[in-house]
Amino acid sequence: MAVLRLSLPLSSFLILIFTLFILRLSPVHSTCTSQKFTNNKTYSNCTNLPTLNSTLHYTFTPKNMTMSVAFVAIPATSDGWIAWAINPTDTGMAGCQSFIAFKDSKGSMLVKTYNISSYSSIIEGKLSFEVLDSSAEFSKGTMMIFATVKLPMTMMEINHVWQVGGSVMNGVPMKHEFLPGNLKAMAKLQLEGMVDKSSNGTSVGSPMASPNTNSAPGLARVCVVLMFLGYLLGLIF
Template identity: 55%
Template sequence: MVLLISPVCSLTCTSQKLTGNKLYSNCTDLPQLDAYLHWTYNASNSSLSVAFIAAPAGKNGWVAWAINPTAEGMAGSQALVALKSGGSVVLKTFNISSYSSIVESKLSFEVWDTRAEEKDGKITIFATVKVPEKAEKVNQVWQVGPSVTNGKPDKHEFKPPNLASKGSLKLVETSAGSTTNGTSSNSNSTGSGDNKSGASRIGENFGLGLGLVMFLLSIFRF
């Protein structure tokens, strides 16, 4: 029974362990690029603390998570980019004014507690950013790239998953049965497609696995 159930319970953000057992109020399996976001929204000081996890597209590549204050998509986004430098991972900030212009600079909003680390082929970006007071959502963008040249990320691929790696992150949920301060343990809306929380996926997968076990037992019953 264990062998039958285990394969359908795939890794989700709810099963990930962060360095120092750091905990966030929410986590989301992002719908593109095999990426994950752990996050906590603090309405008292309008801050958003995040841990973004993804694997670079190449051995010496990069990963990025960004907020776009003015629109959806990459152009205009304020990005946190973790990239390889001298054998280690460093975190830099970039103003993505257009798809062809990537300028290392300070972000248009406050950011603190920034760092990046690499483990088991994945890179995690840690940061806390200031969001507009009483904001209900932010436009987020995430991306992975294959390589780095002179300390700057090279262009990423323009395949459908790369182009679709964007969406809204709801900080405040006002629907019935949900929280209003962005601190529920389930994920909120993150982008294109039907994106479910890791906990929901595990529950559904477990149900499918158990149903399969009962079906097989009924066939081989003596």
């Protein structure tokens, strides 16, 4: 009986340790709905992107095929860079029409456009679609890219890619890491069916479901499993 009394606290202790371990590994970042921007910028849609602790806010106006975005991410280092891109021809990095933001030599934020022709080189220059405006900001360790682009009339689905890097040398962003989070930083946005709340609520359908990085449901399942394991340990010991 004495052994049984000792086993229950032991199982509870193991549950606590494993739960704290899972919590430590779980991604922690604010949801896109809680983020606020300067100059009262607002967007019709937002999504917590599935990798790199980043979010995307966007408004699509079908009348003139413009899309305004705010991409928010934490760079790999304080002197690093963030990027958001549209790939009009494929789903990967090669061919991306990219906005990359970083600090200049004086510490001020800037954003430049790059045509990523291959995985080994980036070329600064105009994109294949019209850029109406772009800017970048830095606040509390987080970088933000703001841009408005005019899309081709036939582009109803966007292959978008995002990325973060750790260094900039002589005004040129250096290569990013090739970890799973970096390699999986791509998704699709369905423009056909979006609601543009800025145009008197004119409905053109609903946006494609975007991945949600809120880990609460998955964590709850993990905790249930750990509690069951603790119960089994109590029976065994």
